[in-house]
Amino acid sequence: MDSRICKSRICRVPAYRQIIWYWIIILTFGLFFTVMLSGYCQWPLSMLPLRHRSVFNNETQMLKIPEDLGFSEYEWDRIQRALHWGEPDHQITTATMSTSPDHSTFLINNFKDSYYVGEELHATIVARDFTGMPKHYGGDLFQAKVYSDTLKASVFGDVLDHQNGTYSARFTLPWVGTALVAIRLIHSSEGVQVLKRIRDSSYIYYLGFFVGKNPQGARVEEKAMCNLKWEGVVLPGKGERCEYKDARTGTTWHCRKPRTLPCDALLYHNTDELMRDITTALDRVLMSRQHVDHWLKGDSRQIRVIASNSTIGTIKSCKPGMPTPTPAGFYMNDIWTSFVCATRHFGDVNDRTQCLKDKQIYTMGDSTLRQWFEFLCGAVPTLKRMNLYSDRQVGPFMAVDVANNILLHHRSHGAPRCCPDGPIAAMHYISNQIDDLAGGPHTVIVLNVLAHFTQFPVSFYAHRVYQIRRAVVALLKRAPQTKVIIKTANTGYKDLNRSDWLAMQLDQILREVFRDVGVYILDVWQMTACHYNADDLHPAQVIVQNEIDILLSIICPK
Ligand SMILES: *[C@@H]1O[C@H](CO)[C@@H](O)[C@H](O)[C@H]1NC(C)=O
Ligand SMILES: *[C@@H]1O[C@H](CO)[C@@H](O)[C@H](O)[C@H]1NC(C)=O
Ligand SMILES: *[C@@H]1O[C@H](CO)[C@@H](O)[C@H](O)[C@H]1NC(C)=O
Ligand SMILES: *[C@@H]1O[C@H](CO)[C@@H](O)[C@H](O)[C@H]1NC(C)=O
Numbered sequence: 001m002d003s004r005i006c007k008s009r010i011c012r013v014p015a016y017r018q019i020i021w022y023w024i025i026i027l028t029f030g031l032f033f034t035v036m037l038s039g040y041c042q043w044p045l046s047m048l049p050l051r052h053r054s055v056f057n058n059e060t061q062m063l064k065i066p067e068d069l070g071f072s073e074y075e076w077d078r079i080q081r082a083l084h085w086g087e088p089d090h091q092i093t094t095a096t097m098s099t100s101p102d103h104s105t106f107l108i109n110n111f112k113d114s115y116y117v118g119e120e121l122h123a124t125i126v127a128r129d130f131t132g133m134p135k136h137y138g139g140d141l142f143q144a145k146v147y148s149d150t151l152k153a154s155v156f157g158d159v160l161d162h163q164n165g166t167y168s169a170r171f172t173l174p175w176v177g178t179a180l181v182a183i184r185l186i187h188s189s190e191g192v193q194v195l196k197r198i199r200d201s202s203y204i205y206y207l208g209f210f211v212g213k214n215p216q217g218a219r220v221e222e223k224a225m226c227n228l229k230w231e232g233v234v235l236p237g238k239g240e241r242c243e244y245k246d247a248r249t250g251t252t253w254h255c256r257k258p259r260t261l262p263c264d265a266l267l268y269h270n271t272d273e274l275m276r277d278i279t280t281a282l283d284r285v286l287m288s289r290q291h292v293d294h295w296l297k298g299d300s301r302q303i304r305v306i307a308s309n310s311t312i313g314t315i316k317s318c319k320p321g322m323p324t325p326t327p328a329g330f331y332m333n334d335i336w337t338s339f340v341c342a343t344r345h346f347g348d349v350n351d352r353t354q355c356l357k358d359k360q361i362y363t364m365g366d367s368t369l370r371q372w373f374e375f376l377c378g379a380v381p382t383l384k385r386m387n388l389y390s391d392r393q394v395g396p397f398m399a400v401d402v403a404n405n406i407l408l409h410h411r412s413h414g415a416p417r418c419c420p421d422g423p424i425a426a427m428h429y430i431s432n433q434i435d436d437l438a439g440g441p442h443t444v445i446v447l448n449v450l451a452h453f454t455q456f457p458v459s460f461y462a463h464r465v466y467q468i469r470r471a472v473v474a475l476l477k478r479a480p481q482t483k484v485i486i487k488t489a490n491t492g493y494k495d496l497n498r499s500d501w502l503a504m505q506l507d508q509i510l511r512e513v514f515r516d517v518g519v520y521i522l523d524v525w526q527m528t529a530c531h532y533n534a535d536d537l538h539p540a541q542v543i544v545q546n547e548i549d550i551l552l553s554i555i556c557p558k
Contacts, residue, residue, distance in 0.1 A: 439479030
């Protein structure tokens with residue numbers, strides 16, 4: 001101890017009193033930190049304990065944390081908030097009570113003669129039912145954009161639900177010239193409830209193909225129903241089951257035991273998904289063409305945007321962990337300029353080849369990522385596809401450019417997934433694939449997992465994504481220079497079984513789970529939602545081209 005201080009009075013306080021003071025201080029701090037660590041770690045974010053902070057006015061809307069999911073209570077609560085969606089406050093008995101695209105309107109707030117580039121524009125949407133009465137609760141899914149057909153320009157807008165039948169749309173005006181506002185009703189609040197109920201009723205299952213031999217040695221083929229083994233997911237029928245548990249992910253796939261063959265004779269995944277029809281007549285009306293996906297008749301005044309001396313945001317070079325703003329970018333002449341980070345257009349074959357030189361690019365996901373694989377093969381003609389005689393949808397697929405030392409590899413994610421008639425052994429869980437890679441500066445992993453999960457409980461999707469996060473965190477720990485890029489959901493179907501609302505919910509989970517993990521989130525939701533082409537789960541080449549430009553900009557930042 002400093003001798004000068006020790007000469008002062010403080011040091012002459014009798015020793016026992018000092019000790020008592022020390023103990024009081026230690027105990028106070030000890031108690032404080034114990035409380036902080038036992039579930040209140042997030043205090044700085046909100047000074048209230050979690051269970052009193054729910055945004056849900058109806059507690060039954062909240063899902064329990066599924067066991068073994070791995071999320072902390074705080075994280076699960078955050079996911080729940082992201083999923084929160086308004087709903088009717090009374091029973092819906094006729095379709096006329098639902099939101100009508102013909103009666104709902106929007107108006108630009110404080111319309112001006114001209115706007116500066118980078119300025120915000122706001123519009124108010126008023127939802128009305130089929131009798132023309134204003135709605136007084138929220139939950140409609142609107143999608144908004146500002147666009148110009150002549151400039152082939154568009155930008156996605158934010159829509160905020162006030163939960164009282166009105167909604168605010170917010171846009172940023174990114175180009176000089178003229179523009180119009182367009183808002184469409186994707187699903188009414190009542191339609192969303194149909195989607196939600198059907199999703200949560202487990203109506204979908206698959207077929208497994210078993211192949212083996214009978215005692216005489218002749219080939220035997222048998223089919224049996226299969227499904228995911230998860231709380232709330234049904235595998236119809238009784239009797240013995242075959243279970244296929246993946247030890248690493250803890251995911252169990254199960255099938256009804258085939259008539260004669262043993263469980264290990266399961267070789268192929270289904271040709272197509274099977275469904276139980278659980279819809280009512282009202283469900284089908286609420287999800288019919290008349291109700292779903294219509295542009296509103298609203299404010300058609302032309303917006304004049306003039307140049308300003310300020311630029312929108314600061315465009316930094318692409319780094320992992322960058323957030324996705326709204327807008328995330330905009331189209332002009334069909335070229336997307338990103339506001340996430342500095343992207344560029346790779347118009348030249350040499351440019352693209354140089355970027356991919358010495359890289360091994362693994363794409364893992366569904367058919368929308370296979371589109372990227374195929375696009376890259378076309379965009380870099382020196383990449384030669386190997387014929388691996390693999391399944392058309394499951395893969396794996398591989399292309400190599402030996403001179404430039406480029407490897408491109410694609411494989412479908414593991415079950416559940418519809419459509420392929422492929423060998424089940426070739427369908428690998430993404431987290432297992434990542435666990436099996438050393439990674440490093442030459443490795444790029446591009447993954448997506450979404451469209452095949454919209455018909456399952458959101459808890460299962462959270463589980464799947466959590467497994468992938470665990471694998472990614474471990475990979476980035478052992479090889480921090482690996483680039484991990486996650487493609488988000490495309491907009492696409494709007495029918496009873498597959499819909500943008502369902503995809504959007506999963507997309508929210510994906511973004512929450514990967515929020516602080518040091519990956520690149522490549523947002524394609526806005527890119528597919530605001531383009532003039534009709535929504536398509538497999539978007540037009542012009543959109544894919546722009547997506548690939550972002551991908552290459554991430555792989556080769558300037
Ligand atoms: C909460 O919602 C459930 C079903 O969604 C309903 O049965 C229940 O009455 C609601 N409770 C309140 C307090 O609104
Ligand atoms: C709905 O809520 C918003 C935000 O609280 C408010 O500005 C608006 O006036 C409300 N509209 C109606 C019709 O109640
Ligand atoms: C949606 O699912 C129902 C069963 O619930 C089925 O009858 C219908 O054909 C499916 N529609 C589409 C467009 O896939
Ligand atoms: C930008 O323009 C505004 C007027 O529109 C002006 O007041 C300001 O000084 C300008 N800033 C720069 C950096 O030129």
